[in-house]
């Protein structure tokens with residue numbers, strides 16, 4: 001084994017270790033952080049009930065009283 005291949009192996013091993021640590025840290029960070037909500041928040045105009053629905057819907061029916069509401073913009 002030449003010195004060059006030894007250095008290459010060392011660097012490759014180091015990079016693999018860094019990548020593994022970074023991957024683990026990223027996975028750990030993701031599992032601890034709450035999932036960003038993709039839902040749209042609606043507030044009922046009739047009964048003031050606040051609820052969420054899928055983000056791709058523009059008008060949602062209130063689960064409390066059945067009135068249709070538009071998404072709340074913050």
Ligand SMILES: [Zn+2]
Pocket residue numbers: 044045046047048049062063064065066067
């Ligand atoms: Zn309602």
